[in-house]
Amino acid sequence: MNSSSSIFGKFAEDLVNFLFQHFRGGFDAFSSVLGAFVKLFEDGLAAVPFIAMLVILMALALWRRGVVFAAFVGVALYVINYMGLWAQTVSTLALVIAATFFSLVIGVPMGIWGARNRRVEVVLRSLLDFMQTMPAFVYLIPAVILFGLGRVPAVIATIVFAMPPVVRLTTLGIKQVREELLEAGRAFGSTDAQLLWKIQLPNALPSIMAGVNQTIMMALSMVVVASMIGAGGLGEYVLSGIQRLDIGIGFEGGLGVVLLAIVLDRLTESFGVKSKKKPRKSAKSLKQGATGAAQT
Template identity: 60%
Template sequence: MSDFLHRLISNPHDFLPIGEWVNQFIHFLLDHNGGAFDAFGRAVDLFAESIEVALLSLPPWLIMGFFIGLGVWRLGWRFAGFVLAAFALIFGTGFWPQTVSTLALTLSATLISLMIGIPTGIWCARNKRVNTLVRPVLDFMQTMPAFVYLIPAAMFFGLGRVPGILATVVFAVPPAVRLTSLGIRQVNKEQVEAGHAFGCTSTQLLFKVQLPIALPAIMAGVNQTIMMALSMVIIASMVGAGGLGNDVLSSIQRLDVGLGFESGLAVVLLAIILDRLTESFGRGQAARQG
């Protein structure tokens, strides 16, 4: 207390040492729960590494073929042609392995985000109190500058893939929570009543009425989560997450505009492909409900 008063008198412009408190809290966590963080980090690393190794072991033509096939199915030949051209460009500029790494990072971060985000969204939709509690937390997670997460993440989990993925998860979870909860709350009142009137239990109501009707909104959330994850995975190269971010980072360090453009272009093309494909899944659903 006297410490606080002393500070207030000596430095009236900065008498609230929030930053110091946060540092103390982080160190407290590190000192007392180091083992738990290590175990958690290893689990995340194993998950992400197996996805990355699996994708990298596949021949390029198989991955390209998969995306081109999806393009034909969901959006038609024109989009499939675009996918082919985009992949040819990435392959031709020599960024294929980094692009696959980035794809793997995005995929693992997205999967973890959805595993957290969708159940939380359901909980928020069903419980008003949880919703009022979670909303400001989501605002905080989304508006806090993304770099800020990288520092504590690196302190907890060391450099490498894990802090990158976890910082990405923090950034990518909010849209999944928000749009799941919104989708469920937007289900027509009479459709929910119909569920009850025919004798649904609360689980049946969720799985046979609310979630299927909310699916377009949930898919929009998935799309947003993927896009957030992709953008954050690039930034996460600062803690050594790898992938295309490494090239972007070294282009900045070496002031190499050409390298920056090439690697940046690969990010943009990957983003467009992922965005259009996931968006098409939500739209197909919405059309059936329109």
């Protein structure tokens, strides 16, 4: 049976065709803006010399994780550069940063909304289940039809695939804030906005950072899939090895992805771990914050 012969397949096909026929100009404009945004990231990273990037990332690793991890970052980046994959790594990093940025811009507010509204949470849960369980290759079909080949459909497909963790963990983190902290804030006259910014978000930060970490990892897992529609980067190198049945090329590309994933994973994870060590706000500090807000 043809996939489009069923009512579900026919509906999806008609919907994509309708969007393409009636809103093609809007999709082209959006594609141009998003493409320029991603290119800005890539050009900015490419403009930084390898040695400078090595020093910056090692310094960041030393600050967040210590000497051992800083040494690992130095070795990992040297290995990537030695294999001649630094340009591909920069391209992949730009795609991951762009997809993660938009995932956070969209996902964190959605997570906050879901935590504060039960009906919205129910709808979001079903939508996120759909986004996480639908095979990633399926996203590529409408993305290519609407946006063509290149980085733009790759970023959009990556956003759809990688955004659910940050939405879920933002909602979870806010809902797990202790009720006595919220009651103390209300007792001292805090508004809903003050409760959100001064109590809920600071206390939910470890959970939100865990969501950021998982979003980055899922974005990296889309590297090879996105390379099939012209995303470039390390995924294209791995794809080339698959097409040629070249074990060496495939292994080098895969090793580059693994090393980059470990560096990004440990760095983003460290921000969540560090924030857990900070003491939670006491009633006294809440009173001082609320008093200062009332005075202003």
